[in-house]
Amino acid sequence: MGGAVVDDSPPGVKAPDGGWGWAVLAGCFVITGFSYAFPKAVSVFFKELIREFDVGYSDTAWISSILLAMLYGTGPLCSVLVNKFGCRPVMMVGGLFASLGMILAAFATSIIHIYLCTGVITGLGLALNFQPSLIMLNRYFSEKRPLANGLAAAGSPVALCCLSPLGQVLQYEYGWRGGFLILGGMLLNCCACGALMRPLTPPKKQQQLEESTPTAAETAPAQKKKLLDFSVFKDRGFLIYTVAASVMVLGLFVPPVFVVNYAKGLGYEDTTSALLLTILGFVDMFARPAAGLIAGTKWVRPRCVYLFSFAMIFNGCTDLVGSQAKDYAGLVFFCIFFGISYGMVGALQFEVLMAIVGTEKFSSAIGLVLLMEAIAVLVGPPGAGRLLDYTNQYMYVFLLAGCEVTLSALILAFCNFFCIRTKKPDPEAKMEMAVTAAEKEVLNSRERREENDEEEPSGKENGKADAVKDDKATTVKEIGDENTETSL
Numbered sequence: 001m002g003g004a005v006v007d008d009s010p011p012g013v014k015a016p017d018g019g020w021g022w023a024v025l026a027g028c029f030v031i032t033g034f035s036y037a038f039p040k041a042v043s044v045f046f047k048e049l050i051r052e053f054d055v056g057y058s059d060t061a062w063i064s065s066i067l068l069a070m071l072y073g074t075g076p077l078c079s080v081l082v083n084k085f086g087c088r089p090v091m092m093v094g095g096l097f098a099s100l101g102m103i104l105a106a107f108a109t110s111i112i113h114i115y116l117c118t119g120v121i122t123g124l125g126l127a128l129n130f131q132p133s134l135i136m137l138n139r140y141f142s143e144k145r146p147l148a149n150g151l152a153a154a155g156s157p158v159a160l161c162c163l164s165p166l167g168q169v170l171q172y173e174y175g176w177r178g179g180f181l182i183l184g185g186m187l188l189n190c191c192a193c194g195a196l197m198r199p200l201t202p203p204k205k206q207q208q209l210e211e212s213t214p215t216a217a218e219t220a221p222a223q224k225k226k227l228l229d230f231s232v233f234k235d236r237g238f239l240i241y242t243v244a245a246s247v248m249v250l251g252l253f254v255p256p257v258f259v260v261n262y263a264k265g266l267g268y269e270d271t272t273s274a275l276l277l278t279i280l281g282f283v284d285m286f287a288r289p290a291a292g293l294i295a296g297t298k299w300v301r302p303r304c305v306y307l308f309s310f311a312m313i314f315n316g317c318t319d320l321v322g323s324q325a326k327d328y329a330g331l332v333f334f335c336i337f338f339g340i341s342y343g344m345v346g347a348l349q350f351e352v353l354m355a356i357v358g359t360e361k362f363s364s365a366i367g368l369v370l371l372m373e374a375i376a377v378l379v380g381p382p383g384a385g386r387l388l389d390y391t392n393q394y395m396y397v398f399l400l401a402g403c404e405v406t407l408s409a410l411i412l413a414f415c416n417f418f419c420i421r422t423k424k425p426d427p428e429a430k431m432e433m434a435v436t437a438a439e440k441e442v443l444n445s446r447e448r449r450e451e452n453d454e455e456e457p458s459g460k461e462n463g464k465a466d467a468v469k470d471d472k473a474t475t476v477k478e479i480g481d482e483n484t485e486t487s488l
Contacts (some may be wrong), residue, residue: 014142020198021140021148021186027193028133028152031091031161033100034190035130039067040160041183042118042339048176053111056480060111063119065378070123072374077369078131080228087132091194093185097121102184106177111256118180122187129190131370135363136197138354145354146301150292150347157284157343232365237305237356237420242372244412245349248312249376251404252345252395253383255319255338256280263407272328280335280342286357287343295348305416308352311344312409319402323395 017022046060053059101122108114134152141148170179173398232238256277264271291311297302318341322334350366357365384397 029155032156036156037159041163066119075367075370095190098125106180146295248408251401254401283339291347309413315341317405323398
């Protein structure tokens with residue numbers, strides 16, 4: 001396979017926005033569900049693991065923490081592998097790792113064994129599936145991309161609502177070892193999802209045209225593709241997004257972790273308290289596709305970053321208001337509004353990143369962003385737990401989470417408004433874009449002429465090629481004259 005990208009989108013190939021893209025979307029839906037819901041679903045087996053290995057709850061909680069750390073922290077590694085081998089083979093290998101980790105964990109003799117198998121191996125396998133699936137979704141959808149991102153993100157609450165009850169049934173029927181074996185078999189579906197990630201290929205007409213007319217890129221010396229493109233840090237929008245997302249993750253995952261214990265602290269039963277997560281997940285399930293539909297409208301899409309900021313402020317304010325809940329009804333209202341805002345954030349976070357960096361650099365950008373978020377994921381919930389130990393009041397935990405998410409929204413909105421909106425376009429870049437557009441138009445017109453006059457003598461074809469060159473030169477000259485007049 002060498003150093004080339006096996007399934008990188010060829011230049012000029014338009015995203016189909018449908019067709020096989022819906023199969024890619026289905027695979028991304030399943031992968032997103034496994035990636036986000038599996039660390040929470042494994043917690044169903046914690047009581048059995050505590051009894052089996054004579055450890056504390058904090059010891060078993062490290063299993064989910066390691067899973068999430070691998071999912072986020074291996075982002076740059078996934079980017080390098082995707083840029084070297086392509087999305088499909090990386091996902092196939094990742095599915096094998098995810099399944100193998102759970103199967104090996106079923107024969108564990110110590111909690112350390114489970115850390116290594118479930119946490120490290122399965123976590124790495126899920127990471128090798130999650131990131132490439134988003135990259136392929138970005139390549140297959142352009143106009144309908146916000147909706148596609150919203151539908152794919154809905155896989156998380158759907159899988160959580162299915163995997164948690166399934167885990168309880170498996171534990172009751174087969175014990176935790178049998179449950180791990182069955183879940184390991186289910187994770188082989190990641191390989192099937194990876195097989196759906198078919199590389200995009202240009203139409204036959206375009207392939208023939210490219211073969212008959214070598215471009216300047218082909219005649220120039222071939223440049224080796226970067227395995228991890230750090231040039232994204234030169235993009236002001238990417239830097240703002242990375243800082244804001246890192247601050248947001250500090251508080252975003254805290255309320256779902258503590259809301260059940262919040263209800264228990266108010267004196268409600270375990271089953272009644274656990275129902276809060278079901279309510280949250282049910283609302284979240286519908287909020288994500290709805291947010292994708294709104295983000296895809298003509299007026300909102302160019303301002304998608306501000307819709308994302310609004311979703312974050314909505315989420316942060318929900319935490320602040322929810323911190324004052326004194327009874328079960330208050331917590332139910334909190335879960336409803338938190339589910340709406342949480343779903344909006346989940347549907348928009350990668351859509352905004354795609355819009356900022358574009359398709360070409362997205363594979364590197366998402367890996368670097370996930371690495372930064374991994375640090376926040378490891379710091380956020382444990383920091384909130386330490387605050388709870390110190391104060392013994394959940395109110396302060398929710399207040400802290402709300403302040404962190406709200407701060408991230410303000411960073412994203414204000415920095416984009418003052419640093420991006422007022423940035424003047426580069427005249428040279430503007431000229432280059434115009435030339436590229438002109439060249440594409442000339443190539444399209446030439447292709448239409450060749451379809452109509454396929455049987456014309458070769459002399460006329462040479463004359464057409466000269467005319468194309470003259471058109472390119474005239475266009476470049478006109479644009480250059482316009483830029484000169486503007487500078488004067």
